[in-house]
Amino acid sequence: MIELIINKNNNKNITTFLNPFSYLLSRNNKAQLESFNIEIDGGILVLILNLFGFKCRRKSFDMTSLAPVVFNDAINNNKSIYIIGTKPKVIDLAIKNIKMQFPELRICGYCDGYINEGQRLLVFETINSLNADYVICGMGTPLQEKFLIDLQKSGWAGIGYTCGGFLHQTAIGIQYYPGWVNNLGLRAFFRMYDEPKLIRRYFIDYPYAIVIIFYDLIRDRFS
Secondary structure (H helix, E strand, O other): HHHHHOOOOOOEEEOEEHHHHHHHHOOHHHHOOOOEEEEEEHHHHHHHHHOOOOOOOEEEOOOOOOOOHHHHHHHHOOOOOEEEOOOHHHHHHHHHHHHHHHHOOEEEEOOOOOOOOOOOOOHHHHHHHHOEEEEEOOOOOOOHHHHHHHHHHHHOOOEEEEEHHHHHHHHHHOOOOOHHHHHOOOOOHHHHHOOOOOOHHHHHHHHHHHHHHHHHHHHHHOO
């Protein structure tokens, strides 16, 4: 699993992001991750990997990292974007805020992420018929990864990014993290304040994941 992160290549059309929690969820599904460019989301995982001599830096699909880069690239090159994820009504607010911040962005369609199999196939058909250049998918790991893989299998040949909780955050405000929170690297604490359900993830799942990551790193180093 670690070798997929470290020896990642960036010549694939779909990209996903790993933090300790999503690493834990994806650990036993290497075949799925092999379809993706892999970036590291989360200061803790970056710190651990750098501690073991791997050079990496945080990248995430949010407004503090890659989202504005992708949106501005789409604007500058007249590319279209399809966005899928989060809950009904929440996606409407997210799209509204994105359009306010990036009025020239060509959003060719969007859909919430709570869809059944029949609706999923219809979304694939819609994205292909629209010939969307970019697809941003925020369904949570591993559903968002599976969606992009299956979308590619349906014939779509654009560029895709998973985005985790970005759409939920954007529905609250285009700049979800206050500047001082981002500057001090306190994003996890701010998310716990906003979404108390994440407290368990950060204080129980994350420590367990960190132990597993150290185990994998040490095992790979001496195997």
